[in-house]
Each structure stands twice: as structure tokens, then as C-alpha cells.
Amino acid sequence: MQKRSARHSSSTSLTRRNVLRLAYAAVPAAAAVALPRLVGTAAAASYIKPDWSNTGIPVGTNLTVHRGDIVVTTPGTVIDSMDVYGYIKVRAANVTIRRTRVRGTGTVAFNTALIDCNHSAVSNAVIEDCLLVPDSPSVWVDGVIGKEFTARWNNVYNTCDGFGVYNAQNWAGACNVTIESNFIHDLVFFSKDPNHSNGTHNDGIQIQGGSNVNILGNNILMFYSRGKGTLDYASRAGGNGILVGANLASVTASQITNNWLNGGIDGMYILRGKSSSMRFGSVSGNRFGRDQFGFSGGASTYQIRVQSGVTFNNALTANYWQNSGLPLAVSRTGGIRYDY
Numbered sequence: 001m002q003k004r005s006a007r008h009s010s011s012t013s014l015t016r017r018n019v020l021r022l023a024y025a026a027v028p029a030a031a032a033v034a035l036p037r038l039v040g041t042a043a044a045a046s047y048i049k050p051d052w053s054n055t056g057i058p059v060g061t062n063l064t065v066h067r068g069d070i071v072v073t074t075p076g077t078v079i080d081s082m083d084v085y086g087y088i089k090v091r092a093a094n095v096t097i098r099r100t101r102v103r104g105t106g107t108v109a110f111n112t113a114l115i116d117c118n119h120s121a122v123s124n125a126v127i128e129d130c131l132l133v134p135d136s137p138s139v140w141v142d143g144v145i146g147k148e149f150t151a152r153w154n155n156v157y158n159t160c161d162g163f164g165v166y167n168a169q170n171w172a173g174a175c176n177v178t179i180e181s182n183f184i185h186d187l188v189f190f191s192k193d194p195n196h197s198n199g200t201h202n203d204g205i206q207i208q209g210g211s212n213v214n215i216l217g218n219n220i221l222m223f224y225s226r227g228k229g230t231l232d233y234a235s236r237a238g239g240n241g242i243l244v245g246a247n248l249a250s251v252t253a254s255q256i257t258n259n260w261l262n263g264g265i266d267g268m269y270i271l272r273g274k275s276s277s278m279r280f281g282s283v284s285g286n287r288f289g290r291d292q293f294g295f296s297g298g299a300s301t302y303q304i305r306v307q308s309g310v311t312f313n314n315a316l317t318a319n320y321w322q323n324s325g326l327p328l329a330v331s332r333t334g335g336i337r338y339d340y
Helices: 016-020
Strands: 002-004 033-035 064-067 070-072 078-080 082-085 088-090 096-098 112-117 125-128 141-146 149-152 155-157 163-165 174-180 183-185 203-207 210-216 219-222 240-244 254-257 260-263 266-270 278-284 302-307 310-312 335-339
Touching: 141 149, 163 174, 203 210, 203 219, 219 240, 240 254, 240 260, 260 266, 266 278
Parallel strands: 064 082, 070 088, 078 096, 088 112, 096 125, 112 141, 125 149, 141 163, 149 174, 155 183, 163 203, 174 210, 183 219, 203 240, 210 254, 219 260, 240 266, 254 278, 266 302, 278 310, 302 335
Antiparallel strands: 002 033
16 A cells, blocks of 8 residues: 555646636645555455545656657656656557646647657657647647556546557457556547547547556546537537447457546447457446436436347346445446447
């Protein structure tokens, strides 16, 4: 167990608007919260729900402004306590990015992310205690993309997707990604998106292929960002909390464990892509809210949606409703649905 210092959040004298504007003056700190750091295995683990108070940059951190992109080519580089008006592109092994705000800059016209871990040289990257919020939200800008990274205790919002996971060098190969204890929320919808004919397909976390992907203890709220994009916060049709798309290759030997999910069209959607079958791994201990888009006039919801041919290491009834603690069941309103 490690002590977590207070974060810039609405629980201190900073409001949510102040946080968005990065008002990093010294403010009174809330009491520290003890949270576990569990990486790679979450069996029987006890996570504390990530939110504004315990993710992002700790209160009192002094940030050094950097204008322009940062391209990291030296192994072992540590980026700490920076305010980056640009993007961070990781192109080396053992890079650590912590206590840093990444804003992006201007308008881009290609799919990218505030932190890009796609390069072949990337391995063992760590992204922790960061605030990942673009100054100019766009259909093109996600929070973090790539492979070979561990992301924990980050506050990610106003992006298109929160995280995108794939191995650009070997679509079916190991991704070696752990996304743990992050707060992913307020994604931005745009009605016009060159990637899709019907607007942006926002996902808290999207996994496109590969193995060894661990999604542990995150809080994912799929309600559109208020005042950004072309749909407001009231809409619950905010894409998928977690999308296992398998559009590049099957996703195997992976786990989605002990997360909190609410809102969206699907809390979690797991597909097998072009394969006739796919054994994903484990999906257990996740807690689902009920404030989700209702199909057929509200008569049907999809907390966990699974394409036929996908199998798991455990029964999906080992996932639960947040409000009652009761297990999900297979039915139109029970929380588990299969596509046949």
C-alpha cells in the first residue's frame, strides 16, 4: 500500500474549471488517500475508485512550461513536472512520464495522441500521475496510443478516445500494456469525422489486437464532454467504455478486471474480428452503472456485449451492478448480451 497525495480536483479549493485551465497555484491539500498499486494481477485485489481527487497531477506540483513537441530518443529518459504545449512521442525504451500536463497544440489532420508509444523502440514506458487534456479537442487526438506501456493514476478527458492499444509492428504480437487506476471521462463527440460516416466512435479504451493487455481498476464514464464537440454532456450514447475491437488481430491472454463503468452505448463490447473464434482471457470483478443508453425505448441495455465465438476464462456473471452489488445476468436488462 502506498500513500496517495491529494490531486488538483474539485475536492480542494480548485474547481473543475480551474483544473481544466491548469491553475496550479499552491492550494490547501485534502487528506492523503491510501491506494494500492497493483500491476499485472488484480485477482482478489481491492481498488479505490479513481476520480478527480486521486488522479492527475498532485496538488502543489510546480510545472515547467515546454512549448512544442517532445520526441524522446534516449533510453531511460524521465519527463517530470512539465506543462507541455505539444505532443510527447516516445521512441526509446524505459521512458517515464510523470506529474505532467500534455495539451497538444494547434490542429492536426491525422490520427495521433497526446502521448504516442507506437515506435518500434518503445518498451517499458511508464505514464503516471499525468493530466492528459488537449487544448484543442479534435477527432484526431486520443490520450495515449501504442504498446509497451503502463499508465496509472492519470486523468484523461476531452480526447476522442482515452487509450488506444495495438502493436503497430506486429498486430498479433504482445502489446504488453497495463492501464490501471485511471479516470477516463468526458470524451468529445464530433458529428463530422473523416474516419467514420456517422461521427466519432468514442471509446474509453480501445484494443485493436494482440495479447497481454491488462485493464485494471479504472473509472470510465462514457458521457460526452459538456461544451465541447457537437453533443452535450446529457447524452448517454457516448460510445463504448471498453471496446475490444480485434479489427487488426485477435485479442488474447488479456484481462479486464475490477473497473467501474457507466454510460455509453455499451459498457464493454468484445468482438472476435475476422477470426471464427477468440479466447480473450478474463473479465471479472467489474462494476457497472445503470445510467446507460437504452435500446428499444429503454427495454434493452448492453453493459457487457459479446460477439458469438468469443470465450473467456471465467463466467461473465462474475461482474456486478454498482448500486446493488448483485451479479450481472444474461438477459435484455440483466447486463450481459450476446450477438448471434
